[in-house]
Structures are given as structure tokens and as C-alpha cells.
Amino acid sequence: MEKEEKTAITPTREEDYSEWYQQAVKLSDMAERSPVRGCMVIKPWGYSLWENIVHELDDMFKDTGVKNAYFPLFIPLGFLEKEAAHVEGFAKECAVVTHHRLEKNDGGGLVPAGPLTEPLVVRPTSETIIGDAFSNWISSYRDLPLLINQWANVVRWEMRTRIFLRTSEFLWQEGHTAHATETEAMERTKLMLNIYARLAEEYLAMPVTKGRKTESEKFPGAVETFSIETIMQDKKGLQAGTSHFLGQNFAKASEIKFQSFEEKEEYVWTTSWGVSTRLIGGIIMTHGDDNGVILPPRVASSHVVLIPIYRSSDDKAKVMEFVEKLGLEIKNLFYHHRKIRVEIDDRDIGGAKGWEWIKKGIPLRVEIGPRDIAKDSVYIARRDKPHREKISMKRDQFAKEIVNILDEIQNNLYEKALSFKEENTVSIDGGARFYEFFTPLNKDKPEIHGGFAFSHWCGTNECEAKIKEDLSVTIRCIPLNQNTDKGKCVCCGRPSSGRVLFAKAY
RNA sequence: CGGGGCGUGGCGCAGCCUGGUAGCGCACCUGCUUUGGGAGCAGGGAGUCGGAGGUUCAAAUCCUCUCGCCCCGACCA
Numbered sequence: 001m002e003k004e005e006k007t008a009i010t011p012t013r014e015e016d017y018s019e020w021y022q023q024a025v026k027l028s029d030m031a032e033r034s035p036v037r038g039c040m041v042i043k044p045w046g047y048s049l050w051e052n053i054v055h056e057l058d059d060m061f062k063d064t065g066v067k068n069a070y071f072p073l074f075i076p077l078g079f080l081e082k083e084a085a086h087v088e089g090f091a092k093e094c095a096v097v098t099h100h101r102l103e104k105n106d107g108g109g110l111v112p113a114g115p116l117t118e119p120l121v122v123r124p125t126s127e128t129i130i131g132d133a134f135s136n137w138i139s140s141y142r143d144l145p146l147l148i149n150q151w152a153n154v155v156r157w158e159m160r161t162r163i164f165l166r167t168s169e170f171l172w173q174e175g176h177t178a179h180a181t182e183t184e185a186m187e188r189t190k191l192m193l194n195i196y197a198r199l200a201e202e203y204l205a206m207p208v209t210k211g212r213k214t215e216s217e218k219f220p221g222a223v224e225t226f227s228i229e230t231i232m233q234d235k236k237g238l239q240a241g242t243s244h245f246l247g248q249n250f251a252k253a254s255e256i257k258f259q260s261f262e263e264k265e266e267y268v269w270t271t272s273w274g275v276s277t278r279l280i281g282g283i284i285m286t287h288g289d290d291n292g293v294i295l296p297p298r299v300a301s302s303h304v305v306l307i308p309i310y311r312s313s314d315d316k317a318k319v320m321e322f323v324e325k326l327g328l329e330i331k332n333l334f335y336h337h338r339k340i341r342v343e344i345d346d347r348d349i350g351g352a353k354g355w356e357w358i359k360k361g362i363p364l365r366v367e368i369g370p371r372d373i374a375k376d377s378v379y380i381a382r383r384d385k386p387h388r389e390k391i392s393m394k395r396d397q398f399a400k401e402i403v404n405i406l407d408e409i410q411n412n413l414y415e416k417a418l419s420f421k422e423e424n425t426v427s428i429d430g431g432a433r434f435y436e437f438f439t440p441l442n443k444d445k446p447e448i449h450g451g452f453a454f455s456h457w458c459g460t461n462e463c464e465a466k467i468k469e470d471l472s473v474t475i476r477c478i479p480l481n482q483n484t485d486k487g488k489c490v491c492c493g494r495p496s497s498g499r500v501l502f503a504k505a506y
Numbered sequence: 507c508g509g510g511g512c513g514u515g516g517c518g519c520a521g522c523c524u525g526g527u528a529g530c531g532c533a534c535c536u537g538c539u540u541u542g543g544g545a546g547c548a549g550g551g552a553g554u555c556g557g558a559g560g561u562u563c564a565a566a567u568c569c570u571c572u573c574g575c576c577c578c579g580a581c582c583a
Contacts, residue, residue: 006544010518018577026517037574093582125583159507159581166582219583227583239583276583309542351543352533358544369542379542388543446578472579506583 089220
């Protein structure tokens, strides 16, 4: 009888996915809850991951001509009221600042004083205040296109929060652009969607489905919303990035006008697009295993940890010298134009530290003891392989190969995620099969079930709503490469002209 | 915001029903022995039981209110 292998995370994904996620976040030391309702503290291990994502994305944005700027955290109430659909969408989840001073009360406590004449809304997104700036910045077609991005925090007073996936405050970037023509604005919308898809697939190793949102899932105020949709290991979908074509809605709301080459006054066409710290939750749920987080090398907080192993203090001196020297050498190597980040863990806490790094998801663990040094070699473990599967390698070869090894891990993670996505993506015809697919066998404690289902939809809000009502399944997107085979709506049986992506979602 | 569950050292939990003044495992600190897969022994530090109020001689335990977290739903990146 083989003894059951102990996992670093309890429970396993299979046993309780949601609890597994909480534990994976906690034990990776990426973030923790704060005393503030619904808000998180992002710890260094999580924040460096975010910083790496920021650097990569920022480069990609700038390559397309986007410039960074910064706009106020506070939005005058009146600004938010300008676009009707926008108000409708965000009004229910805004934090509002109503006072500008604190005073001591009789009990010695502090109470708000000095009411503001116009309350300020903590930005849930910045279309309105940036639109106001744009209206001042733009007067001629020569000022267009205007391509602006800001890295910022936003606040949305969510009813139900989940660390990284949905918190009241989160970090993100929001890009805002203004264009002279509809075509150009739409091109920009698609361009940014493609950048997000590239970020997800090439850097985060998360395969995506690109698509258009239905009327009911659209961003409040947008004409069209596009998104990248990813699948998590519990077979739920995660919207990982959005790009909106805003038409002239916000231009009209904020009076963003320009004089055209033909000397006519016209409204600009705008776009907005964003990704957030939610991506970190996506990485965890895409790649993590029952031993914790697995970080894709291209954005990993650190790439490799060197773990010295020694008996005597004599050994320790020798091992440490070897380790420090190797560390220095590797630190100066580049992995995709970024320096390799090295950790050296010389804490004297035995095998436990190896497990800590497994839980943190560092791509490479390298053990170095007297025996290795005698052979001038190192002992390597990859996080994408079983934790006991380790290989010995000559020290110099390791230094030479590390970049390739990291790439192998990166590719391997992507391939694994892609297989998972493909295995759990199905085309379903017929209501009965559709309902069966999305209904768990155990209703009290639903097991992991469902997946991505490409099915026919008649295009009406009623059917979309009914399916949501019955199964909590929504249309994640209408795929951009939608095949246009004819069929019947899985809900009402009326004719449909193409399949859309259905899934349960975060 | 509706339904359910839960809050006890850093983490995971027992104790609560049948009130008597807090315990276990891991982590942490010190020492010795160890060290290639979550080390052993000995000693030690740390909680007043989410918060407030009430009942009582006495409350982690009973009652009321409140805050927070988790799950399901509605809402959402």
C-alpha cells in the first residue's frame, strides 16, 4: 500500500476549491486581509508579482504610443451624474466623502465635521474625470489621438469580496483614449484587447478566449465591451481584462469636442481598457496545485532560491561561499530583458524552508550541499514538476541553462493550462444536455463541474436571463472568431446564428 | 442586501450543550544534538476567548445587540 502523499495545502482543490484558494493565498505570503472591510494588504511576495506585471504591460502600452498620467482619487458627484448608463451601473457601489475635518466629541472620540458642499466620490473608475480633462486638452484634430493611461487604485463597495478576485479597493491600470474617428477608436479597443491577450498568454501563461460582451454584461456607458475570458481549475470563468469602445457617449457627457480638418465641430470617439490585481487571483487559480501557488517565470516575484545544506560549521562556510558566488553570477544574467531574481535561504530550519518556497511558487529551488560542491554541481527542483523529482547538474551548466529552464517551465505551464482549457471546453446542443452539464450531482455541496460551453443562443435578453436564473451560468462572451453555424437556442429553441461562450463565472 | 455557517495566542483547532476564570498541534524564542526533503530532546514567550451590553457570587460558555470573515444568491474587474 502506498502511503498517501501529504499536501502542503489543506484542503486539496478537489475537496474544497474555495478554501484551497484562501489557504494558497495565505501560505504563499502574497496577501492578507486588513482591518478594513473587504480590503487586502498586498505583501512583498504578491506585490513584486504585481510590479512585474506592471512593468511588462507598461512597456507594451508605451510601444503603442500611450503615455502615463495621474488623475484625482476624488470625483465630484456631478461628474458621475453626466452619463446616464454610467450612473446606473456604479451608483450602488460608491464610497462617498462627505466631510473634510474631524472633531473631538464629548467622549474624546473623533467625529466628521465640516460637511462638503458637494460630496466627492472615491473613483470606481475615472471616465468622467478624465473626460473632463480631455475636454480641456483637445481642441483640434491635431490633438488626436490622445492616448493616456493611469496606474491607480479604485474603490467599489462590493457586497461580497474575495481576496485578489474582488476586493473593495484594488490596483489596476485604466487606459483612456480619444480619437477623431469611430474606426480608429474601434481599432484601439481591439489593439488593447490583443495586448491583454498577449500578456495573459505569453507572460501569465493563461490561455484566453477573446470576445464581445452581451448587452447585459457590458460596461456601464460603453457601446461595446470586449474581454479576455480565462478558465480556472474549478472550471469557472474569470474575466481577466476588458476593453471598451465608448462611442461618443462620454464625449457627449463631458463635452469633448474638436475641430476637424473640414473645420467642423465634432465629438471625439473614446475608449477605455483595464486589468487589475485580479490577474494575481487568476494566476493562482490557473496554475496552483495542492502544494500551493505556482508562478510563471516571466512575472514571478523571484526566479530561483538557493538553499544551502550543511552539517558542520566548516561545511557551512564552504557551502555559503559557493552559494554566494553562484548567486552573484546568476543575478547578473537576464531572462527576457529582466534580471534574474535570486533568493538565498540560509535559515537553519531544515527541510521546512523547502516547503515554504514550494508554497510561494518560486519556479526553481536549488539545493547545494557538500556533496554537490565536491562534484561542482547543484541539485535542482522545478516547481512545475513533482516536488521529489530533482536533477543534478554541473554548476556551470546550470548557470548557462537557467534561462532555458525558466522558459521550459513557462511553456510547460502554458501547455498544461491550455490542455485543461481544451479538455473542459465543449460544444453543447440541446437544452437538456446544457442543463445537465451545468448541474452538480451533489446539490448541497457542489463538486467541481461544468466548464466552458459553446452553445447556440437566440440573442434575446430573456433567454440569457433565464439561464442565469436557472443555473447561475452567464454568457461570458460572444467569441470574436465565432463560427456561424446555424443552430437552435439552448433555452428557447429558436434559430441562432452562432455559438456563444457560456460558463459559471467569478 | 437575503439565507446558512463561523469568529478562542501567528496558523489550524478543542473547550461552550451540563457557567467555576483557557488547552492542544504546528509556528516562534533559548540550549544541545541534528541537517539532501516538512528534525529530536529539554526549557521558554505569547491569547482574557471579535466587540459592546446584560444575567450571575462567577461568563469563552447563557441572553441581546454589533462588527468581521466564509459559503449560496442578487451585484460586480
